[in-house]
Amino acid sequence: MFASRSLAGLAALSALLLVPPASACLWDTDTLWQERQAWPGTLELIVGKFPRHTDEFYEHRVKDRQSKLRLHAAGEQEMTPEQRAAAWDDLAVALDKLGRRDEALAALDRKQADVGEVGAYETAANRGTVLIHAGRYEEGLKEIDRALALNPDAHFGRERIQKLLVEYLLERKGDAEKVPLPLAPSDAETNFAVFLHKRGVSIAEGRKGVEGMMRFGDYRSPVLLEALGDLLSTSGKSGEIDGSLPRRLAGRAYLAAGRAAPEAREEYRELAVRPLAWQSEDGKGIDFEDFSQRLEREFAETEAWFEKVREDEELWVAVSPDPDARFREKYGVAVLRVGDTSARPNSLQAQWSAKRSWALDVAVGVGGALTIAAIWGLIAWRRRQPNGWDAN
Known part of the structure; x- marks a missing residue:
C-alpha cells in the first residue's frame, strides 16, 4: 500500500515593532538565506504575508x-572571530526588531571591540539602520x-535606495521637529518616484530597493509604504500616473x-483615491x-495565518535545541499568496519533496511486489527440486 502524505502549512518571519518614522535594511543570519528566496509578491509585502x-x-x-x-x-566554548561577528550581528538585529535600539547600538560597539574589522x-x-530607525537620520x-x-x-544595491530615501525624508522634513506624514500629500509637486528619477534612478530599481527594505526592515513603516505607493503609481519620466501601472497595489500601499x-489616515486615503480614480x-x-x-x-x-506561525515558534523555542x-x-x-488559505506549502522545495515522496512510495511498492514474487517463485522451484539443481 502506498503511504498517504499530507502537506504541512507554511508561515513566516516577523518582528512586531512600534512603527518607527522610517525603516531600512538590516543584516543578520537570516539575510543571506532570504536573499535566495523568490521575492514575495508586492501585495504580500504590503499586508505582511511573507x-x-x-x-x-x-x-x-x-x-x-x-x-x-x-x-x-x-573559555567554555570556542568561536572564531567570524562566528562571533555573526553572533553580535544577530543579537543587534534581534534587539532592533524588538525596539531596543540603544541596546542594539551597544551590541554593535561591543562587536567592534571584540572582533575589530571582521564584518566591518x-x-x-x-x-x-538602527540609527535611522531611532530617528537619528544624519548619523x-x-x-x-x-x-x-x-x-x-x-543587498543588491538596496542600501543606495535606503540612502536616497533618508535624504528625501530629510528634504521633506526641513526644519520641522517631526517627520510630516505623508511626506508628499496629494497636492505635492513631487514624490519619492520623481525624486529618484531626477537622480537617475529607475522606477524598477527604486521599487526593488523599497520592497527589500520592507522585507528586511519593517514592512509596516508608513514611510516605506508611501514610497512604494509613489513608485507603483507614478511614471518616473513624466511624474504623472501611467495607465499601465498597478494602481490597485498603489492604492493598497497608501491605505x-x-x-x-x-x-494621517485621511491624508493617505486621499493619496489612495488618485491612482484608483480611473481603475x-x-x-x-x-x-x-x-x-x-x-x-x-x-x-x-x-493575521490569522501569522497566529499559526506564533504557535510554531513558541513550541520550537520551548522544546527544540535549534529553533x-x-x-x-x-x-x-x-x-505565500494572499487568498490562499489552504495551509499547503507552496514552494519549489515543498513541491519537490512531495514528488520525491510519491516516487519513493511507488518504488517501495513496486520493489516489495517484485520481492514477494521472487520469493514465491523460489519456493515453487524448491518444491519441484527438493534437493537443489537437477543432477541429470
Whole structure:
C-alpha cells in the first residue's frame, strides 16, 4: 500500500515593532538565506504575508546569542572571530526588531571591540539602520555611506535606495521637529518616484530597493509604504500616473500607510483615491469602500495565518535545541499568496519533496511486489527440486 502524505502549512518571519518614522535594511543570519528566496509578491509585502519571525523568536535569539558569547568569553566554548561577528550581528538585529535600539547600538560597539574589522560592512550597515530607525537620520546616513564604501553592491544595491530615501525624508522634513506624514500629500509637486528619477534612478530599481527594505526592515513603516505607493503609481519620466501601472497595489500601499499612521489616515486615503480614480472599464473608478474592506480582509487573513506561525515558534523555542533550523526546515523557500488559505506549502522545495515522496512510495511498492514474487517463485522451484539443481 502506498503511504498517504499530507502537506504541512507554511508561515513566516516577523518582528512586531512600534512603527518607527522610517525603516531600512538590516543584516543578520537570516539575510543571506532570504536573499535566495523568490521575492514575495508586492501585495504580500504590503499586508505582511511573507516569511518573518515573531517577537518570541527574537527574544529567544537575544538570549541564545548572549549565552554563546558569554560562554566564549569564559573559555567554555570556542568561536572564531567570524562566528562571533555573526553572533553580535544577530543579537543587534534581534534587539532592533524588538525596539531596543540603544541596546542594539551597544551590541554593535561591543562587536567592534571584540572582533575589530571582521564584518566591518555588516557593522556599519546595521548601525546605520538602527540609527535611522531611532530617528537619528544624519548619523545613520554617515554609517550607510561607510557601508556603501566597503561594499557598494551589498543587498543588491538596496542600501543606495535606503540612502536616497533618508535624504528625501530629510528634504521633506526641513526644519520641522517631526517627520510630516505623508511626506508628499496629494497636492505635492513631487514624490519619492520623481525624486529618484531626477537622480537617475529607475522606477524598477527604486521599487526593488523599497520592497527589500520592507522585507528586511519593517514592512509596516508608513514611510516605506508611501514610497512604494509613489513608485507603483507614478511614471518616473513624466511624474504623472501611467495607465499601465498597478494602481490597485498603489492604492493598497497608501491605505496600509494610513493604517500604520492613524493620525494621517485621511491624508493617505486621499493619496489612495488618485491612482484608483480611473481603475475601471467604464472610467468611473472603483467602489472605494469596497476596495478598503477588501484590504481589511487581506490583513485579517494575514493575521490569522501569522497566529499559526506564533504557535510554531513558541513550541520550537520551548522544546527544540535549534529553533532556527526548525523554522527553515518547515518553511524552506516559502512562496505565500494572499487568498490562499489552504495551509499547503507552496514552494519549489515543498513541491519537490512531495514528488520525491510519491516516487519513493511507488518504488517501495513496486520493489516489495517484485520481492514477494521472487520469493514465491523460489519456493515453487524448491518444491519441484527438493534437493537443489537437477543432477541429470
